[in-house]
Amino acid sequence: MIHDSIINPEKIVTLPIGFRDILSPHADAEAKMIDVIMSIAISHGYMRVKPTLVEFENTLFNGPGLAISEQVFRLIDPISQHMIGLRADMTTQAARIASTIMIDAPRPVRLCYAGEVLLTTTNQLNPERELVQIGAELIGNSTADADAEVILLAIESLHTVGVKSISLDIMIPALVPLVLADMRLPAEIFSAVRQAINQKDIATVERLANSKSSVLVGLLKAFGPCEEAMRALSELELPDKARDFLVRPAEVIKLITNFEPNLSITVDPAENRGFEYHTGIAFSLFARGGRNEIGRGGRYQSDKDPKSTATGFTIYLERVLQILPKHQQTPTVYIPYGTPREQSMALRTRGQITIAGLTPVVDNYAEAKRMGCKSILLNGQTIDLSQY
Amino acid sequence: MIHDSIINPEKIVTLPIGFRDILSPHADAEAKMIDVIMSIAISHGYMRVKPTLVEFENTLFNGPGLAISEQVFRLIDPISQHMIGLRADMTTQAARIASTIMIDAPRPVRLCYAGEVLLTTTNQLNPERELVQIGAELIGNSTADADAEVILLAIESLHTVGVKSISLDIMIPALVPLVLADMRLPAEIFSAVRQAINQKDIATVERLANSKSSVLVGLLKAFGPCEEAMRALSELELPDKARDFLVRPAEVIKLITNFEPNLSITVDPAENRGFEYHTGIAFSLFARGGRNEIGRGGRYQSDKDPKSTATGFTIYLERVLQILPKHQQTPTVYIPYGTPREQSMALRTRGQITIAGLTPVVDNYAEAKRMGCKSILLNGQTIDLSQY
Incomplete structure (x- = not known):
């Protein structure tokens, strides 16, 4: 079998930025990980689907798909002469399948999937434009048990493929917008405050929001291990609507700790970047000590029907492989x-x-x-x- | 689990022609088949690769890739502003990997792969534009043993996934062009004769090629079970160069029958449609009694270097699944x-x-x-x- 030393880096052909050929044994490791995670999801009743790589723009950018429309490779289909796009996310495809061809399947519908997604843009943190997305979605059930089920499923998957110690970060993306709406800040400072919160810049929040800043600063400071963070949050003078959003995280944390008592859980109530379409709790998964998210997920509205609330997770295959011991060639x-x-x-x-x-x-x-x-x-x- | 009866066909969203979402249990069956065939190829020393879905045109259309350039979805990469294409075939990608980044790996190089390919066009026989290609390539060895190895590997793969009785059709795509070149037919009838041969239209070949037609008709009639066909071919008055091309099929048939004595093998010496880039023997695999090819392959030149002769096979996942008993949902x-x-x-x-x-x-x-x-x-x- 080939060893990395045999690879001739000078002979690599030029591929578009963000694309690369995966060789053995990395290609085997990818396939193995997909197989293991799909098997676990299937054992919990998640039905495997393989959505199409290409869709018409109108279905691809529907609902939550709109949030990533700028990332989609688009071209004209020579047969229909309509614009088509290459998928940049499979969560929205699973939601589409659940709300169309599988509309008559009993609720909740559990789906799982694994496949390539393609992105037009790249950045320093995410240099790849062709990624493998592995995920599962639980559609049509709004309970805390559903939230806990997908989080526990993601954790079981990561444990099984060899990720040793996992930490879970829980976010409440709807909280900051609710608190801000309630504060009725002057329009001219609203977006500056919002930006300062995203940057966790407490000094600027205090300066801009002035006398009204204490709740916002409280939200920013209520970050850390779940028990302390939840206690700090409960002591804030939140508007009633925002207070309602604290019940669910507490329930979910309790359900998860029942089964995973040693899991490190943190709460980050003011964080909502990248969770714009999430309506309930959201979460990120890290290998303890690692800085890169290896998975994420949360609750969202899978289409306009209020009954089609969904919760799911995505695991980033490449990032998980990076932290695992290097796959060895079999002799x-x-x-x-x-x-x-x-x-x-x-x-x-x-x-x-x-x-x-x-x-x-x-x-x-x-x-x-x-x-x-x-x-x-x-x-x-x-x-x-x-x-x- | 969902049953086909639950699928609501009226709620299927419109996808571009030739694209469809694969649901459970079909998606499981696909993944399982890919896993089984890759495992078999890997056990024979084939290294799994996962080539990129997107390439620049200049590498995608290089060498054997040119033959299918019309089938490639093309678009402009927003980062490089160069034309890129979605792969329509993975054989050429494996050949590219072998001759670039893996140029220093010991020869022969054995590679295997499985993944989606996308085609711009569709036809009645092949209505799909997103297909899974499963294949293996043996690059850098010109022996009959190499030809036999890939054919036996394809047969072992199909047997293992449950295809009961397989028949193998061997072709010699270079034979007809060689015989025609030797006949020095007038330019005005050359292409008409070629077309009549492709259509196996013996009457037209006789009328057009006249006194020179007997060898051509002989080639067209030397079709059938391998022993009779090879004997009929040996009795034809072929030019010496063409006669050389009969040695290899005989050797390969002998090697294959040693291990698979009950395999039905036919020879079709005048067939060469779809094998335009093949330089040695080519083959098609059928489930006995079935009309649709379930796999194909043969020998080709993987790049300009004469040492980089290659032989490989492609299995058409969807067609294999069609002839197998329907995958049942697990209770x-x-x-x-x-x-x-x-x-x-x-x-x-x-x-x-x-x-x-x-x-x-x-x-x-x-x-x-x-x-x-x-x-x-x-x-x-x-x-x-x-x-x-």
């Missing part, structure tokens, strides 16, 4: 030319990888080494090559 | 609200699919049935619902 066995096929087949049946010699050679040992094999099959015996 | 077990998680986990560990109740209900049996479950977990016991 291979060289099969000299003319070896009866039954002998090599017996090795493959036992999980070994065989490399068949296609021509007679003078020195089978040398040929096996040239092909990068760790052993050779001679007279029905596997001989380790490291001693030669 | 599901309803888990009433409040059941300890350990109990449902025990079922999942044993391979069962559980559907968790997210709210307390008055009648758990009715709720289990509404959710389409076949059984219910009560007091640690799984109870079959068919009697209720």
Whole structure:
């Protein structure tokens, strides 16, 4: 098998920025991870769907899809002469499937999926434009148990693929907009305050919002381990509507800690970047100590029907693979030319990888080494090559 | 789990012609088949690669890629402002990887891959524009053993996924052009003869090629079970260069019959449609009795370097799935609200699919049935619902 040292970086062809070929063993590791996570989701009753890679603009940008319309590669379909786009997100496709072809399926509908998404833009944090999205959605149930189910499913998935210690960050994206609306700030400072909150810039919030700033500053400071954060939040003088939004996180945290008592859970009530279409609690998943989000999700409205509330998660395959131990090439066995096929087949049946010699050679040992094999099959015996 | 009867065909959203969402259990069946075929190829030393979905035109249309350039969705990359295309074939991508980033890997290089390809055009025989291509390529070895290896690998793959009786059709796409070149037909009738051969129209070939027609007619008639066909071919008065092309099919047939004595093998020496870039033998695979090709492949030149001769196969996932027994939904077990998680986990560990109740209900049996479950977990016991 090829080793990274054999890859010739000078011979890489130019691909568009953000695109790259995935080679062995990384391609195997990707496929394996997708398979494991899908199997777990399926065992919990999530039905696997494979939405189309291409859609007409009107369905692609429908509902929550509008939020990422700028990221979509668009082109004209030569058959219909209409604009089509390459999917940049599969959550919205699962929601579309649930609310159209599967509208008559009993609620809640549980769906899972894995596939490539393509983005037009790139940034320093996310340099890739072709990514694998793995996700699951629970559509048509508004309970805290549903929120907890998808979070626990994401955590079970990450544990099973080998992520050791996971931390969960819970956000309440609707909270800040509600508090701000209630404050009736003058229009000229509203967006400046909003920006300062997004940047967690307490000094600017205090200066701009003045006497009204204490609740906002309280929200910004109520960040950290879930118990302290929830207590700090409960002590804030929040408007009633905003206070209602504190009930759900508390319920969900309780349900999750029942099953995962050692999970590190933080609450970040003022954070809402990237969760613009979320209507309930949202969450991010980190490998403890890591700075990069490895998964995220939350509750959103999957279409205009108020009954179609949904909650789901996305796992970022590439980021999970980055933090796991590097996938090793499986050692291979060289099969000299003319070896009866039954002998090599017996090795493959036992999980070994065989490399068949296609021509007679003078020195089978040398040929096996040239092909990068760790052993050779001679007279029905596997001989380790490291001693030669 | 959803049943086909639950799908509401009136609510299907309009997708571009040739595109469709794949639902459960078909999406599971696809993923399973990809996994099985990749595992078999990997066990034979084929390294899995995942080429990028998008490339610049100049690499996409390089070498054998030119033959399908008309089928490629093209658009402008907003970052580079250059034309990019969505892959319509992965064979050429594997060849590109072997001859660039993997140029220093020991030859032969064995690669395998599975992924979506997108086509701009559609026809009655192939109505889909988004297809899954599964394939393997053996690059840098010109022997008959290499040809036989990929054919046997394709057959092993199809057997393992459940295709019962397979038939192999061997073609020699370079034969007709060689014979025609040797005949030095007048330019005005050359293309008409070529077309008549493609249509297997013996009468027209006889009328046009006149006294020179006997070899051409002989090629057209030498079609059928491999022994008879090879004998008929050997009796034709072929030019020496063309005669050389008969050696390889005979060798490959011998190697294949050694391992697959019961395989039905036919030879079709005059067929070359769709094999324009093939330089050696080409082949099609059929499920016996079926009319649709389920796989194909052959020998080609993977780049300009004469040493980079390659042979490989492609399996058409959708066509294989069509001839297999329909994938059944796995029965599901309803888990009433409040059941300890350990109990449902025990079922999942044993391979069962559980559907968790997210709210307390008055009648758990009715709720289990509404959710389409076949059984219910009560007091640690799984109870079959068919009697209720």
